[in-house]
Amino acid sequence: MSPSPGPSPCVVRVADDPADREACFAVRKEVFVVEQRVPEDLEYDAYDAGAVHVLAVREDGQPLGAARLLYGEAAGAKTGGEAGVGSLGRLAVVRAARGLGVGVALVRGVEDVARARGLTAVDLHAQTHALGFYERLGYVAYGPEFPDAGIPHRAMRRSLQAFGRARE
Template sequence: MIHIAPTRDIAACLRLRRAVFIEEQGVSEAEELDNKDEGAIHMLATLDGVPMGSARLLLSGDTGKIGRVCVLPAARGTGLGAALMRAALDELRRQPGITRAKLGSQTHALGFYERLGFVAEGPVYDDAGIPHRDMVMTL
């Protein structure tokens, strides 16, 4: 059973991010770990009680930025990632004054986010050696 909710278990989210971004994708630890985790809302997705995915929400003005979205390989293709994103969007809608969601998508994942209602904007850019493009959605 999939369960997704905001969490205070930042360590579980960091373990997932380490596995996906640092170990799998080769992002440096210095680029992955920043000083924004403490003030963020962290979403944790579990499958049968086991942490399998996470996302980080940062609030600024009227915009909620969804970042550090990751799903372990064993849970990819199961719908967990889409469920995680829908839960993140629902959490942003609960935040006073937030009317827009934004994220930086790895270019290979643009279609995934487009299916959720995001629209790509601006040029492709490099983030940690991986091509990205900004995407937005009105909430």
């Protein structure tokens, strides 16, 4: 993966090595467990082992954000088992980096990974306060609101075929 386009102050890469994966988990802990008070046993799950983790870092290597992509069998529970649909999840940006384009860079990075694996769409479960963020990136909400870890969410989807690689 190459540096993200546009004004984002980060580089987004697949977290292939153990240090990058640990950085992803540290960002998630800071955002979800500490800030949002999601119980740690709910934040980390069996899907983490088979997920593609994506990390956003500053040029100096400081972690700014993380996300994960589930695909194949792992995505089945999240996407209703539809072939070709991946599940973007656990998108987290550290407080100091919010509003700088890191979240957009992570979403587009996950979409690039999904395309590279032959997926045609990406689903996600968005916290309701973040619906506008994902809508601006081409995601469409569907279905009723539901709780996840005590936080209201909505399912959303974006076709990767119809839009191609978006540029911000």
